[in-house]
Amino acid sequence: MVNRTAIIKQPDNISFFNDVYKLQKEYQEALIVDNSNPDFIWIGEHQLCYTLGRGSNYDNLLFSLNDNNYDVFKIDRGGEVTCHMPGQLVTYLVLDLNNFNKDLNWYLRKIEEIIIKILGTFNIDCHSREGFTGVWIGNKKIASIGIGCKRWITINGFSINIDCELENFNKIVPCGIENCLMANMIDYNKNLNIQEVKRIVKKIIQEEFNFDFVSK
Amino acid sequence: MSHEIFMPALSSTMTEGKIVEWLKNPGDKVERGESVLVVESDKADMDVESFQDGYLAAVLMPAGSTAPVGETIGLIVENEDEIASVQDQNKGNQPEVSTSDQLELVSNKTEEKPVVQTENINKEAEVVLKSEKPVPSFKTDQINAATSNVSSRIIASPRAKKLASQMGVDLAKVHGSGPHGRIQADDILKANGQPVSIPWIGEGGSPASIPGANLGVESKPETSGNSFGNPGETVQFNTLQKAVNKNMESSLDVPCFRVGYSINTDKLDNFYKQVKQNGVTMTALLVKAVAKTLKKHPQVNSSFSENGISYPENINVAVAVAMEDGGLITPVLKEPCNTDLFELSREWKDLVQRSRSKQLEPDEYSMGTFTLSNLGMFGVDRFDAILPPGTGAILAIASSKPTVVANSDGSISVKKIMQVNLTADHRVIYGADGASFLKDLASLIEDEPETLVS
Numbered sequence: 001m002v003n004r005t006a007i008i009k010q011p012d013n014i015s016f017f018n019d020v021y022k023l024q025k026e027y028q029e030a031l032i033v034d035n036s037n038p039d040f041i042w043i044g045e046h047q048l049c050y051t052l053g054r055g056s057n058y059d060n061l062l063f064s065l066n067d068n069n070y071d072v073f074k075i076d077r078g079g080e081v082t083c084h085m086p087g088q089l090v091t092y093l094v095l096d097l098n099n100f101n102k103d104l105n106w107y108l109r110k111i112e113e114i115i116i117k118i119l120g121t122f123n124i125d126c127h128s129r130e131g132f133t134g135v136w137i138g139n140k141k142i143a144s145i146g147i148g149c150k151r152w153i154t155i156n157g158f159s160i161n162i163d164c165e166l167e168n169f170n171k172i173v174p175c176g177i178e179n180c181l182m183a184n185m186i187d188y189n190k191n192l193n194i195q196e197v198k199r200i201v202k203k204i205i206q207e208e209f210n211f212d213f214v215s216k
Numbered sequence: 217m218s219h220e221i222f223m224p225a226l227s228s229t230m231t232e233g234k235i236v237e238w239l240k241n242p243g244d245k246v247e248r249g250e251s252v253l254v255v256e257s258d259k260a261d262m263d264v265e266s267f268q269d270g271y272l273a274a275v276l277m278p279a280g281s282t283a284p285v286g287e288t289i290g291l292i293v294e295n296e297d298e299i300a301s302v303q304d305q306n307k308g309n310q311p312e313v314s315t316s317d318q319l320e321l322v323s324n325k326t327e328e329k330p331v332v333q334t335e336n337i338n339k340e341a342e343v344v345l346k347s348e349k350p351v352p353s354f355k356t357d358q359i360n361a362a363t364s365n366v367s368s369r370i371i372a373s374p375r376a377k378k379l380a381s382q383m384g385v386d387l388a389k390v391h392g393s394g395p396h397g398r399i400q401a402d403d404i405l406k407a408n409g410q411p412v413s414i415p416w417i418g419e420g421g422s423p424a425s426i427p428g429a430n431l432g433v434e435s436k437p438e439t440s441g442n443s444f445g446n447p448g449e450t451v452q453f454n455t456l457q458k459a460v461n462k463n464m465e466s467s468l469d470v471p472c473f474r475v476g477y478s479i480n481t482d483k484l485d486n487f488y489k490q491v492k493q494n495g496v497t498m499t500a501l502l503v504k505a506v507a508k509t510l511k512k513h514p515q516v517n518s519s520f521s522e523n524g525i526s527y528p529e530n531i532n533v534a535v536a537v538a539m540e541d542g543g544l545i546t547p548v549l550k551e552p553c554n555t556d557l558f559e560l561s562r563e564w565k566d567l568v569q570r571s572r573s574k575q576l577e578p579d580e581y582s583m584g585t586f587t588l589s590n591l592g593m594f595g596v597d598r599f600d601a602i603l604p605p606g607t608g609a610i611l612a613i614a615s616s617k618p619t620v621v622a623n624s625d626g627s628i629s630v631k632k633i634m635q636v637n638l639t640a641d642h643r644v645i646y647g648a649d650g651a652s653f654l655k656d657l658a659s660l661i662e663d664e665p666e667t668l669v670s
Contacts (some may be wrong), residue, residue, distance in 0.1 A: 033353065053256075053259075053261065054236045054237050054254050054261055055236035055237065055254070055256050055261065058219075074255075076261070076263070077259075077260075077261060078236075078256045078257070078258065078259045078260045078261035079259040079440075101377070103225040103226075103227040103228050103229075103258060104227045104258070104260040104262065104400075105226070105227030105228070105229050105257070105258065105260075106227060106229075106257055107260065108259060108260055133258050133259040145259050146259050147259065147260045147261075148260070148261050148262070148263075149226075149260060149261065149262040149263070150251065150262070150263040150265075151265070173443065207328075208295075
């Protein structure tokens with residue numbers, strides 16, 4: 001695999017969802033216009049919000065859209081509704097798959113593999129489930145994946161629950177799976193913290209995609 | 217002129233995709249590169265873009281529906297005034313979506329902008345392919361973009377990449393023999409120490425320059441050279457060779473004539489490039505074209521019998537395949553008109569594989585009503601074939617070659633020309649029958665190869 005330069009951003013503060021989404025779109029657009037532009041990786045946390053894919057079923061949202069208590073975003077990704085919040089680590093990858101493998105199934109499986117490696121670093125045993133994209137610990141979901149793609153340039157990525165208020169998932173049918181139980185990494189390894197996970201996420205992404213990271 | 221939007225393949229394993237949303241409504245202006253719809257497979261979705269400036273004329277598959285990869289799902293026209301005629305052509309044909317799907321679709325959209333209005337759903341049609349020119353699918357575009365890029369990257373054909381991952385070959389260590397050092401399937405085979413398979417049976421109106429596409433087909437035995445015995449020897453015919461001899465001799469009792477035609481394959485080649493990645497083979501394309509033309513010319517599908525002209529109930533196209541150890545076999549693609557191109561290609565691959573391992577059932581090689589013989593991959597410019605017994609005609613297909621052509625307006629251009637030569641039993645098929653069959657076959661291949669999809 002070839003070495004690619006990727007810009008990495010990993011803010012320590014909690015980021016507003018829409019700002020990061022716009023940023024991703026800018027990097028995606030730049031790559032569409034000129035494929036010599038760098039890939040972009042973002043690792044961080046959001047304030048509480050709910051996001052829907054373009055094909056999402058609104059029935060999986062268990063509160064009214066008129067309820068102004070919650071931020072809801074409809075974004076360019078596949079999959080059903082999910083939830084972001086502090087304590088959950090979100091990773092976005094704007095990658096030009098033309099340089100890797102123009103195969104979205106390959107990409108989804110690759111992301112699952114990456115998440116499994118990340119959790120493995122913390123001695124947490126987890127697995128993927130055929131037909132249920134994401135990463136699971138037993139029957140509980142620890143990480144969710146949703147990606148979008150335009151001219152093989154990806155957007156969005158995955159989220160791992162580290163130590164977050166899982167009750168927030170009760171207001172939706174996560175990923176459209178009824179009675180889907182969610183899990184936090186902290187429940188399986190008391191000694192970890194989100195900064196440490198962040199470091200490992202960066203390291204494993206770098207290894208798996210063979211990136212030269214440039215911080216910004 | 218209308219251009220088709222196809223269901224793209226988001227991954228090598230994807231067979232069908234779900235249309236999440238049409239970002240444009242029929243009648244809307246679209247620009248080249250603008251997203252027209254969103255397709256989803258698993259947790260990934262992909263924007264499908266328009267490849268030319270124009271107008272979205274028809275949505276053939278509504279949001280919420282699922283379509284096989286390669287299926288035409290929408291039509292784009294270049295001029296606004298063409299919208300109405302394309303919509304008219306598609307009117308009356310109901311889409312393959314059940315009423316409940318449509319209702320669900322409408323109710324799903326209540327909380328957002330209704331992307332497809334009910335009126336449009338009624339207009340949506342099954343694939344009606346009227347376009348005159350194949351649309352370069354976005355994947356081709358992407359491939360071009362990738363290949364024209366800087367040399368620091370590894371550039372390999374999709375087939376080569378797949379083979380490399382299957383065989384565990386490191387692409388970085390392979391020398392590419394293709395244009396601009398692109399790694400081809402052959403390079404992977406070489407790197408893995410495997411002999412490069414030379415296509416031995418018909419995979420094309422084009423010379424064997426696409427070796428990857430020909431894997432799994434008959435290959436020439438390397439050791440025995442081009443003969444079955446050694447100098448000075450006489451080798452007995454094997455059973456298959458004896459059977460072929462008998463069949464060939466019986467043609468001596470048939471008063472045959474030949475008629476030939478030169479066909480421009482520029483559009484066919486373009487279309488082939490687009491569908492090849494979905495597993496479509498050139499043989500399947502040619503069989504499909506012949507079968508569709510035979511449907512209009514049942515006389516050419518007929519054969520001589522003692523009681524008179526016998527018209528078979530079906531159109532079954534046999535294709536001659538040379539066997540490594542001598543003789544040939546003619547696996548039959550049954551009713552190609554009723555099978556879509558992708559399925560037909562799969563059937564053909566299966567037939568070839570099984571004929572190689574001699575596992576064909578008798579009805580799989582003896583039920584042909586018309587035969588194709590393709591020597592295009594050897595670069596031959598023309599040949600004629602011998603009529604198999606029990607059938608009325610056989611078509612010999614030569615290589616498609618760049619040829620200087622004088623056009624009717626007096627200009628000169630270079631076009632890919634493929635010569636075909638029909639051998640027919642004059643007791644049942646006359647010169648005019650053969651000639652008009654060839655004329656229609658040529659216009660199908662030259663003008664609307666994309667209709668070969670279904």
